[in-house]
Amino acid sequence: MDLLSDAITAVRIGQPTSNRLRAADEWCYRFAPYEGAGFHVLLRGSGWLITAGAAPVRLSAGDAVLVPHGSEHTLSSRPDGSGAVPFEAAEADPAGRTEFLCGKYRLSRARRHPVLAGLPEVVHIPARIGGELRAAIDLLATEVTTPRPGSATALAGLLDLLLVYLLRAWLAENPRSGWPQALRDPAIAAALEALHANPEAPWRIEDVANRAGLSRATLNRRFTTLTGYPPMAYLTWWRLTTAARLLQDTELPLPSIAAKVGYGSPFAFSHAFKRQFGVAPGSYRTAAEG
Structure with missing residues (x-):
């Protein structure tokens, strides 16, 4: 039985998307609420993920974070998140020292499986956890940066793989609770x-x-x-x-x-x-x- 695959299949309503961005030394981007789940992978540098009602989460190079309920949140070079601009208005800096991969999964809230509904507002997976996850991140970052024949198919598969590995990592880190x-x-x-x-x-x-x-x-x-x-x-x-x-x-x-x-x-x-x-x-x- 592969309940996790069933849970993901049940809620999927569209294809995932992703973007890779290199930012200047000071940056602060706001992500609006979304019907689905968002993810961020810090490829280099450091930063903060900020959500309402919770302490900012410090991110280091190699960290991955899932926002499973599509909550509004901010990525910032500083922990206060002031002056955030919409991520859609972000301007890349080719010389920037911070680089991250961001993406979204389109998931139905009405059909959300309780194994997904029970996730916290933020799932933070530090770089030290999950060799499989690291491999998926490296492959995904390469495909986003250097499009090649078959990239559209490869990206869709790698994004699905990333979601599975993020969820696996969280399940493994919380073995004695609920689902x-x-x-x-x-x-x-x-x-x-x-x-x-x-x-x-x-x-x-x-x-x-x-x-x-x-x-x-x-x-x-x-x-x-x-x-x-x-x-x-x-x-x-x-x-x-x-x-x-x-x-x-x-x-x-x-x-x-x-x-x-x-x-x-x-x-x-x-x-x-x-x-x-x-x-x-x-x-x-x-x-x-x-």
């Missing part, structure tokens, strides 16, 4: 694997408990504590989130989507979908196409 702990708990991981692999199956709590090797009561208590959802509530959420992705990414008719996510009739599916997303499936699809 990171759930993914390391053999019983809960087995239950999640079963639900993700076959959301269309006619699951009962007894079936999920058997897969996990736990009693119903123990499964319900442990699953809820670690994930924030009772098992069957999580199944409903995952079914409808999967359906939303299928409505956006495919042309499957509603009865086929209903069957793929475990609903016996389009009517029951439509009722459940509207309860979760506030609109009927057909309206959701039309809005996504627009």
Whole structure:
């Protein structure tokens, strides 16, 4: 079971973008709120990441930072962030001693998986963590700087890889909290694997408990504590989130989507979908196409 891949696939609504910039000695850039996640990698020099209501985060060369909820934030050469200008108005300085790679992932807030929703406002990964992450950063920086045949495809893949490595690094650094702990708990991981692999199956709590090797009561208590959802509530959420992705990414008719996510009739599916997303499936699809 690859829940992290499922979580990313479920929320993706477009291709990521990135820019590489070399800045002068004094610089301060503001990033507006965004439906998705932003990232920054400091390739050389040092700086600060500033968000509302939190202490500034010191960044050193090689550090990576993810802003997973698209919050407004500032990158600056100083910790107060005064005089920030929009990043879109940034002027490159070829002789500058600070260089960073910035980018955005387009992710749906409405379909955000709780493993992503539970991330802090800022995920800071120091340079000392994650050899795989460092390799991805080096490759990405090269592709952004020197476009070559196939660069568009390479960039999209490397940006996806960077997101996975950033999330892996955070999960590894926080093994005893919430979802990171759930993914390391053999019983809960087995239950999640079963639900993700076959959301269309006619699951009962007894079936999920058997897969996990736990009693119903123990499964319900442990699953809820670690994930924030009772098992069957999580199944409903995952079914409808999967359906939303299928409505956006495919042309499957509603009865086929209903069957793929475990609903016996389009009517029951439509009722459940509207309860979760506030609109009927057909309206959701039309809005996504627009």
